[in-house]
Amino acid sequence: MAGPGGSGAGGRGVVISDNWPGYSLDLFTYPQHYYGDLEYVLIPHGIIVDRTERLAKDIVQDIGDNDIVVLCVLKGGYKFCADLVEHIKNLSRNSERFISMKVDFVRLKSYHNDQSMQDMQIMGGDDLSKLTGKDIVGTGRTMKVLLNTIEKYKPKMIKVASLLVKRTSRPDGYRPDYYGFEIPDLFVVGYALDYNEHFRDLNHICVINDHGKAKYRV
Ligand code: IMP
Ligand code: MG
Numbered sequence: 001m002a003g004p005g006g007s008g009a010g011g012r013g014v015v016i017s018d019n020w021p022g023y024s025l026d027l028f029t030y031p032q033h034y035y036g037d038l039e040y041v042l043i044p045h046g047i048i049v050d051r052t053e054r055l056a057k058d059i060v061q062d063i064g065d066n067d068i069v070v071l072c073v074l075k076g077g078y079k080f081c082a083d084l085v086e087h088i089k090n091l092s093r094n095s096e097r098f099i100s101m102k103v104d105f106v107r108l109k110s111y112h113n114d115q116s117m118q119d120m121q122i123m124g125g126d127d128l129s130k131l132t133g134k135d136i137v138g139t140g141r142t143m144k145v146l147l148n149t150i151e152k153y154k155p156k157m158i159k160v161a162s163l164l165v166k167r168t169s170r171p172d173g174y175r176p177d178y179y180g181f182e183i184p185d186l187f188v189v190g191y192a193l194d195y196n197e198h199f200r201d202l203n204h205i206c207v208i209n210d211h212g213k214a215k216y217r218v
Helices: 045-065 078-093 141-151 210-215
Strands: 038-042 068-073 101-112 117-122 131-139 156-166 178-183 205-208
Touching: 038 045, 038 178, 045 078, 045 178, 068 078, 068 141, 078 101, 078 131, 078 156, 078 178, 101 141, 117 141, 131 141, 141 156
Parallel strands: 068 101, 068 131, 131 156, 156 178
Antiparallel strands: 038 205, 101 117
């Protein structure tokens, strides 16, 4: 199987199966204001960071002698993007070939409660080329809208990195060039992913429970 960016063993990333029960919240620490709002830990923070380190290595290998512009998709992608950039910097600093990197940001908004909305807003971003960093691909609709916009700038190369890809039943599901984890079709929060702007301050990626959904519903 071809890996992310053609780099071999990666395949579908770390695959989290539908029957994965997750980790008990009691095994980890998390903010007290979310006690009672979560079901379980889907991916602990440490594993997220370790997997991101490997994605950085794959990206650096594939990018060749090109400079990169990292386009971070806010707000949900800010943690992943920051960690990915840190790892790329570390790799670059410790190798013969220094990778020049610029960072830019766009903001997209499409979700209301846990439902993907029809209208999409894109805000910001001045220098769009070569690489994008993103939090999660759910239906893939958001990513397609963004890519259509970026392609107008005719960058030399566009690569999409997403921490998570959901196993949705949609046949038109978008697949990024690099991704960390393939997860069940669940609504997840934490590591900058939100539910109506809450839970971004949670380190682990968790599944929210009915109590949490009701408490923060808008
Ligand atoms: P898509 O258009 O369905 O692919 O949704 C993509 C965007 O919706 C992501 O960039 C996230 O910001 C948000 N999103 C999708 N699924 C989730 C989720 O499970 N938790 C939090 N945000 C999500
Ligand atoms: Mg959101």
